[in-house]
Amino acid sequence: MLRRKIQSPSPALPGLGLAPQLLDALLLAARRFYAAPTPCQLLTQICLALAELALHAEGGVDSLFSRMPHLPPPxxxxxxxxxxxxxxxxxxxxxxxxxxxxxRFTRELLTHAPAMLEFLHGQSEKAPTDDDGVPLRGWAP
Structure with a gap:
């Protein structure tokens, strides 16, 4: 539902400067709910809303990536x-x-590809592996 509200054409959101506040609130929710008993669906919905906000707001991807280092790895x-x-x-x-x-969204996303790859590489090095070097499923940091 939150994603649909962000999708609805409303020039008031970015125009009033509410996009950064909403972004911060969604990131806070992601930090709080990633470890919930059933985090998958809730975390996915929060992340979908974050992605939708980044798509709709000018400089949304850049703003999102500047705040992402505070998120837990999952x-x-x-x-x-x-x-x-x-x-x-x-x-x-x-x-x-x-x-x-x-x-614009695609270009902004591509500019952050090196940082994304660096993060993913770091996570792959932390993941436990079996005897063949294959990452084990169900890994949690």
């Missing part, structure tokens, strides 16, 4: 999973995002 992994999906899912054109905004 929340960052979930966010890094859903961010690229926003590029593909928005191709339908039913989210009120024009082609220029979609291109």
């Amino acid at each position: 929340a960052m992994l979930e966010l890094l999973t859903v961010l690229p999906e926003e590029v593909a899912q928005d191709q339908g054109g039913d989210t009120g995002v024009d082609a220029a905004a979609r291109c």
Whole structure:
């Protein structure tokens, strides 16, 4: 539901400067709920809302990445999973995002690819492996 509210064409959100406040509130929720008894669905929904906000707000990806270092690794992994999906899912054109905004989002996302890869590489080095060097499933930091 939160994602749909962000998707609805409302120029008031970025225009009133509420996007940074909403971004901070969603990041706080991700930090709080990543370790909940059933965090997957809730964390995924929070991350989808973060990705949607980054898509709709000018400089949204840059703003998101400047605040991401404070997220726990499981929340960052979930966010890094859903961010690229926003590029593909928005191709339908039913989210009120024009082609220029979609291109801007994609460019901003690509500028952060080295940081994403560095984070993922660091996480892969921390993950326990079996005797063949294959990461074990169900790993939690």
